[in-house]
Amino acid sequence: MTGIEAQVQQPYKYGFVTDIESDVVPPGLSEDVVRLISAKKGEPAWMVDWRLKAYRNWLKMEEPHWPNVTYGPIDYQAISYYAAPKKLPKLDSLDQVDPKLVATFEKLGIPIEEQKRLTGVAVDAVFDSVSVATTFQAELAKYGVIFCPISEAIRKHPELVQKYLGTVVPHNDNFFAALNTAVFTDGSFVYVPKGVRCPMELSTYFRINASSTGQFERTLIIADEGSYVSYLEGCSAPMRDENQLHAAVVELVALDNATIKYSTIQNWYPGDEEGKGGIYNFVTKRGKCAGKNSKVSWTQVETGSAITWKYPGCILQGDNSIGEFYSVAVTSRKQQADTGTKMIHLGKNTRSTIVSKGISAGRGQNTYRGLVKIMKGAEGARNYSQCDSMLIGDQCGAHTFPYIDVRNNSAIMEHEASTSKIGEDQIFYLRQRGLSAEDAVSMIVNGFCKEVFKELPMEFAVEATRLLGISLEGSVG
Amino acid sequence: MLEVRGLHVAVNGTEILRGVDLAVRAGEVHAIMGPNGSGKSTLTQVLAGHPAYTVTAGTATYEGKDLLALKPEERAREGLFLAFQYPVEIRGITNSYFLRSAVNAVRKHRGQEQLDPLDFLAVLEEKLKAIGWDDTLMNRPVNEGFSGGEKKRNEILQLAVLEPRLALLDETDSGLDIDALKTVANAVNKLRAPDRSFVIVTHYQRLLNFIKPDVVHVLADGKIVKSGGPELAHELEAKGYDWLRAGAMVS
Numbered sequence: 251m252t253g254i255e256a257q258v259q260q261p262y263k264y265g266f267v268t269d270i271e272s273d274v275v276p277p278g279l280s281e282d283v284v285r286l287i288s289a290k291k292g293e294p295a296w297m298v299d300w301r302l303k304a305y306r307n308w309l310k311m312e313e314p315h316w317p318n319v320t321y322g323p324i325d326y327q328a329i330s331y332y333a334a335p336k337k338l339p340k341l342d343s344l345d346q347v348d349p350k351l352v353a354t355f356e357k358l359g360i361p362i363e364e365q366k367r368l369t370g371v372a373v374d375a376v377f378d379s380v381s382v383a384t385t386f387q388a389e390l391a392k393y394g395v396i397f398c399p400i401s402e403a404i405r406k407h408p409e410l411v412q413k414y415l416g417t418v419v420p421h422n423d424n425f426f427a428a429l430n431t432a433v434f435t436d437g438s439f440v441y442v443p444k445g446v447r448c449p450m451e452l453s454t455y456f457r458i459n460a461s462s463t464g465q466f467e468r469t470l471i472i473a474d475e476g477s478y479v480s481y482l483e484g485c486s487a488p489m490r491d492e493n494q495l496h497a498a499v500v501e502l503v504a505l506d507n508a509t510i511k512y513s514t515i516q517n518w519y520p521g522d523e524e525g526k527g528g529i530y531n532f533v534t535k536r537g538k539c540a541g542k543n544s545k546v547s548w549t550q551v552e553t554g555s556a557i558t559w560k561y562p563g564c565i566l567q568g569d570n571s572i573g574e575f576y577s578v579a580v581t582s583r584k585q586q587a588d589t590g591t592k593m594i595h596l597g598k599n600t601r602s603t604i605v606s607k608g609i610s611a612g613r614g615q616n617t618y619r620g621l622v623k624i625m626k627g628a629e630g631a632r633n634y635s636q637c638d639s640m641l642i643g644d645q646c647g648a649h650t651f652p653y654i655d656v657r658n659n660s661a662i663m664e665h666e667a668s669t670s671k672i673g674e675d676q677i678f679y680l681r682q683r684g685l686s687a688e689d690a691v692s693m694i695v696n697g698f699c700k701e702v703f704k705e706l707p708m709e710f711a712v713e714a715t716r717l718l719g720i721s722l723e724g725s726v727g
Numbered sequence: 728m729l730e731v732r733g734l735h736v737a738v739n740g741t742e743i744l745r746g747v748d749l750a751v752r753a754g755e756v757h758a759i760m761g762p763n764g765s766g767k768s769t770l771t772q773v774l775a776g777h778p779a780y781t782v783t784a785g786t787a788t789y790e791g792k793d794l795l796a797l798k799p800e801e802r803a804r805e806g807l808f809l810a811f812q813y814p815v816e817i818r819g820i821t822n823s824y825f826l827r828s829a830v831n832a833v834r835k836h837r838g839q840e841q842l843d844p845l846d847f848l849a850v851l852e853e854k855l856k857a858i859g860w861d862d863t864l865m866n867r868p869v870n871e872g873f874s875g876g877e878k879k880r881n882e883i884l885q886l887a888v889l890e891p892r893l894a895l896l897d898e899t900d901s902g903l904d905i906d907a908l909k910t911v912a913n914a915v916n917k918l919r920a921p922d923r924s925f926v927i928v929t930h931y932q933r934l935l936n937f938i939k940p941d942v943v944h945v946l947a948d949g950k951i952v953k954s955g956g957p958e959l960a961h962e963l964e965a966k967g968y969d970w971l972r973a974g975a976m977v978s
Contacts, residue, residue, distance in 0.1 A: 674778060679815045681799040682775050682808075683825075683885065684832035693828065697819030697868070 265489030265519060268354045268459050272378065275332040277462060281305060284432050287332050291401045291435070294408060304421035304431030311425045317588035318617040318649055319557050321493070321530065329495060331433045333378040333460035351377055355455065372397055374438045374454040376467060381436045386450065394443040395479075397452050400468050403439035410441055414472055418501035418538045418565070426497040426559075427534040430466045434499065437467035442477040442508075451707055453482040456496075458518075458529070464495040471501070473508035475541065480511040482710055489519050491527045493556060498533045506541030506568065511549070513706055514562075515714055518554035525584030525613075528556025535562035536592075539571030539600075547574040548591065549705040551714045556585060561619065563592030566600035566628075573602040576702040580718060581614025581646070590620035590651075595628035595661075604635040607699050609718075610646035617649040624661040632662045639669045640698050642691065670698075692718065728753045728924045729774075729794075729893055734785035736766075736773050743769045745949035746785065751893070754921040758935055758960065759928045761946035762968040767928040768812060770946065771895040774926075775809040776802050789893065803829075804836035808891030810882035812898040817869040822881065823851065825869045826888055833889060854887045858914040875902040883914045894918075896927045900934040912937030932964040945971050 275286060284305050288298040313324070335348060355375050372386035374397065381399030390397050396407060404411050421431040438454040458465045473479050496518060502510045512535075521528025531554075537546030548562040564573025575591035593602035608616040622633045639648035650667055672694055680690035696703070696715055703711045729751040736744035743766045751757050761767050773780045774787060776799035787794040794802060817825065827847040834841060842850065855862055860880070870878050879899055886894055896915070900908055915925070915938050927938065935943070935957065943959040944951045945968070952971050953959065963971075 673815075675813075676815045676817070678775075678777050678799060679811065680817075680825075680829075682803050682811075683829035683889070684800055684803040684836070685828060686800055686832075689828070689832070693820055693825070694817060697817050700819035 262489055262519060264517065266357070268350055270348065270350050270459070271336045272460050273332075273334050273336050274330050274460060274463065277330045278327045279329070279331060279433070283331055287433055287435060290332065290334075291404070293401075293404055296412065297404055300416065300421060301432050304428045305433075307422040308425065308428035308432055311422070311428055313425050317559050318615070318619075318651075319559065319586040319588050321557055321586075324493075324495065324530070326429075328462070330460070330463045331466070332435055333463040334435075335377060351375075351383070354457065354459070355383075372450050372452050374399060374452075376436050376438075376454060376456045378458060378460050378463060378465065381438070390448075390450070393446050393449055395446060395448050396439065396441040398439055400437045400439040400470060401435075403470075407439070407441070410472065411439070411470065414501070414503050415470055416501075418503060418536045419499050419534050424534060426532040427499050430468060430497050430499045430534070433464075434466045434468035437469040437498070438471075439469070440471040440479060440481060442473045442479045444474045445476045446474075447477065448479040451480050451482060453484065455484045458494060458496065461492065461494075464497065466496075467498045469498070469500040470503075471510055471512070472503045473505065473510045473544075475505045476507045478509045480513070480707060482513040482515070482707060484515045484517065489522075489527065493521075493528060493530055495530045495532065496555075498535075500533070500535040500562075502537035502546055504537065504539050504541060504544035504546050504571075507543045508541060509545040509547070510537060511547045512537070512562070513710060514548075514550040514552070515710060515717065516550065516552045516554055516558070517717055519556075520554050520583055520585050521556040523583050523612075525556065528585070529554065531555035531558045531560065533560040535560060536565065537563070537573070538565045539568050539573060539597075541571070542568040542597070543570045544568050545572040545574070547572075547576075547705070549576040549702065550578070550589075551702070551706070551717065552577070552579040552587060552589060553717050555587075558585075558587040558589050560589050561592050561621075563594065563621075564602065565594045565596065566602065566631075567596045568600075569597040570599045571597055572600070574705075575602075575604045575606070576705045577606045578609070578699045578702045578714070578718070579607070579616055579618075580609045580611070581616045582611040584613050586615045588617040588619055590618045592621045593623070593633060595622075595624045595631040595633070597628060599630040600628055601631070602633045604633070604637075605701050606635075606637045607702055608637070608639045608648055608650075609642070609695060609698070610639070610648050611642035613645045615647045615649070617651065619651045619653075621653040621655070622663065623655040624658050624663075626657045628658050628661070630660050631658065633664065635663075635665045637665075637667045638698065639667075640695065641669070641671045728755075728790060729926075730786075730788045731774075732786045734770075734773070734787060735783040736769055737781050737783050738769070738779060742783070743780075743949055744773070747946070747949070747951055749926075749944065749951065751924045751926060753892075753924055754919075755941045756919065756925040756927065756938065758940040758943045759926060759946050759951075760930070760932070760943060760960065760963055763930070765946045766949045767930075767946050768897050771809055771897045771926070771928055774802075774895060775799060775807065800832070804833050806890075806892035808886055808889055808894045810879075810886055810894065810896045810899050812901065814870050814878045814882055816871045816873075818871055820869050821866050822869050823847070823865040826851070826865075826885060829885070829889060851888060855884075858883075858887050858917050860884065860914065876904070876907040879903060879911055880907070883911050883918075887914065887918055890923075892923055894923065894925050896925065896929075898928055898930060900929055900931065908934065909937060932960040935960045947971055
């Protein structure tokens with residue numbers, strides 16, 4: 251935690267821009283643009299048809315305004331829906347990645363060069379609209395694990411993609427999911443075959459670089475019977491005065507006895523002190539526990555973005571399946587977050603656990619919104635929810651909207667909630683023991699988040715702890 | 728070690744200390760007694776640098792440095808320790824992690840190497856042994872779910888590990904039963920050293936049966952109205968504070 255003081259001078263250290271020649275489609279959205287994106291990706295006819303179906307649906311949909319956030323109107327015709335570096339490597343040959351891209355990811359702490367790779371972690375690096383490198387593909391193939399950009403999966407594994415894409419988040423699920431379906435450009439695809447325990451952590455790092463563009467990534471993870479996979483995503487973007495839209499869709503499918511652990515460390519540019527600029531992070535993430543005894547576990551650490559709107563949920567279809575949601579959401583400066591989860595219990599003896607930690611500082615507004623739904627056939631379902639809010643200073647806000655819908659009398663539901671404030675006395679106590687004010691806040695906040703951090707893979711828990719310190723920098727006097 | 732002169736302190740515009748003079752030499756134990764609301768706790772809080780208190784006049788010199796110019800953490804790193812009357816709870820952080828962070832903050836200030844968890848464990852064991860305590864509190868979250876006695880014991884444990892040169896004890900005896908009081912007092916006695924001074928704030932004489940002070944002061948209405956040897960504490964126990972208070976008003 252001692253590194254926090256050193257960060258004072260550079261509150262958002264990922265705010266740089268890579269000077270690289272890009273192929274950018276002019277702003278605007280139309281059927282032609284949807285077709286153009288599909289053509290650039292070399293997609294089959296079924297894909298372009300699906301995209302167009304989503305686009306036509308989207309035209310009839312309205313942007314949702316029920317979240318507890320405020321922002322000006324988004325001009326969807328002012329956004330460019332495709333940006334890609336011009337010099338792209340040929341498939342399967344990482345050596346040909348543009349050195350500028352290698353340097354960019356290096357600077358972000360994501361080494362993609364062969365000799366410097368993170369041990370035990372395979373990385374798919376996505377830059378604006380395209381995946382630029384995926385490490386350890388050959389190694390993973392030995393186990394039958396497919397880990398590649400989704401655009402590559404559409405070409406190479408159409409049977410898998412066609413079978414599962416859109417089965418968890420349909421093309422018309424919501425406004426932003428429909429938009430994503432129409433224009434998504436890249437993202438990761440994972441397939442873990444029957445009985446295989448994926449031998450390493452899989453991760454995707456998303457980087458927005460070009461200005462006036464949106465990033466629309468799509469991730470699909472399938473864990474076949476009895477398999478296990480742990481996946482992590484990270485993200486960052488340059489500091490800009492404009493707001494940029496990031497509307498992603500993530501679908502997870504866990505078959506019988508399979509487990510998917512999905513962790514997010516979200517560090518998009520949050521905007522400046524006055525709320526100028528920053529990413530609009532409007533994301534739909536959902537996992538389906540399709541098989542019996544399957545498990546989907548979401549862990550998220552949300553520190554960035556001007557606005558966060560996401561509810562990673564679980565559809566607990568298989569009997570005895572388990573859904574988990576562990577979340578830390580931090581809003582400082584003028585950030586707004588409306589985040590939580592949806593647990594839909596369909597199968598018998600399904601269980602879900604929700605642990606949400608909201609931290610508000612500065613003029614940040616933090617909302618937890620969660621839905622637990624126990625359907626008629628979900629005999630013996632159980633849910634445990636815990637929502638804790640922490641306030642730092644007196645200009646921020648914390649809000650909690652838990653929705654509970656129970657249609658089977660055998661359900662057992664528990665809900666706990668707390669709100670606390672970091673007080674002057676708490677900080678003084680730690681300072682009296684020799685800790686700086688920053689370290690004191692960091693320690694209190696990290697203790698508050700402990701139940702969530704312990705769910706993260708080890709190397710990322712350290713990163714999360716550090717990020718939390720940086721995003722709360724200067725929030726106490 | 729510590730020299731306080733004409734200290735005036737206000738909280739939210741209300742004056743609480745009205746010209747306190749206090750001189751503590753190395754190795755001495757001073758007791759500050761006085762009725763409720765006389766400003767005893769305020770004196771310890773302001774010496775430790777609590778931001779809610781405003782010094783309106785006077786000086787405080789600690790080992791030749793202007794104490795009041797230092798931030799609370801700088802005072803701590805320079806060897807000033809306050810055992811709190813009401814220690815705060817810190818959820819999710821173990822006592823041992825917290826203490827190691829504190830020790831390392833002090834070590835960093837002194838230009839010493841940081842202790843890793845194993846090094847720290849060795850240091851901790853040695854300190855615990857010195858005061859005859861076990862490590863049952865170490866793996867629990869800081870003060871969370873601690874009994875009143877455990878919280879006070881934890882303060883003294885921190886004192887033992889951080890090895891301050893000036894220790895301020897703010898009503899460490901309050902809320903302790905007689906056995907716990909003896910345990911705490913014994914530990915404090917073991918920590919007395921020629922280069923370590925104590926200022927012990929207490930409401931009752933009871934604690935001073937176990938920790939022999941060199942000097943006893945009576946603080947009333949924001950001023951030290953009487954100072955004397957250990958016998959003064961007994962006199963106060965017998966007579967109460969009113970006779971001094973009346974005297975303070977006259978003078």
